[in-house]
Amino acid sequence: MFSKACEYAIKAAIFITSSSEEGERVSLIQIAKEIDSPEAYTAKVLQKLTKNNIVNSIKGPSGGFEIKPKSANKIKLSQIVTAIDGDSIYNGCALGFGKCNDQKPCPVHFQFIGIRNDLKALLQTTTLKTLSQDIHNGITFLKQ
Amino acid sequence: MFSKACEYAIKAAIFITSSSEEGERVSLIQIAKEIDSPEAYTAKVLQKLTKNNIVNSIKGPSGGFEIKPKSANKIKLSQIVTAIDGDSIYNGCALGFGKCNDQKPCPVHFQFIGIRNDLKALLQTTTLKTLSQDIHNGITFLKQ
């Protein structure tokens, strides 16, 4: 469904949101530990999130990553997914046609558009804030 | 969503079904041409389908691949997917946890189980026969 990079991105963004709610910037090292991901690779992922203005990065001592609570409200999962994995989840075809296309649909097109639309809706409505609250309330977890 | 190998497998199986309805065995070369896939790689995929008793292969002149119309009725998409991609689509976690787990769910677990269940249902109810009929009726296509 998502690439590893995207999985790390989502988990990292949730952790950063969650820490920022408590006024704490977090470092790469903390993030990688918390979401159980390889440090250097996670760094690359975070750079992409930074360039896409999803997270804010601050260099130097007492620096780190943060996401203002104000914007955590507005950031949807879909923004993270497209930043890392591109828009294949939106325009791609389940059977690998260049683009999903109503005019010349692949064999599973009509079965899949329903599910894909549900997925789109989910990604476009779920915010980082929501996900971070679930973590805070102990109903979901960042690692197993 | 699916691996390339699985995409080829699904398309190949549909084409074989469709040809078998008309009493025609098809060769690897015909299949690869029809579904627009690399020949040798498609051969590997077909070998897996053969070992999983999803398609029937006959060596030698006038040999090729076939799927008895009788069984095309019973073969579900899910069988092909699990034969090629394993059961990650059923047990895997959207964010890469070892297994999806209600007791220690990942941050998107509750959002995704609905969609995954829909996907499961779809794969478990869609038969090769149905898909091959759509091809036959010209409402779906094997290549773009």
Added chain:
DNA sequence: ATTATTTCGGACATTTTTGTCCTTTATTAA
């Protein structure tokens, strides 16, 4: 029997994804 055809299967090659290492740049604090 011989030959031609077609799948099987092992070995290898390429590409993509994932992961690592190390230097540079920015920033803070002493």
Added chain:
DNA sequence: TTAATAAAGGACAAAAATGTCCGAAATAAT
């Protein structure tokens, strides 16, 4: 100013997925 800290980013490495090549095995027709 200097030293310490932390992200940025380039280069490289490993692993996985995808793709190719070629000979072996089975089968049918001649």
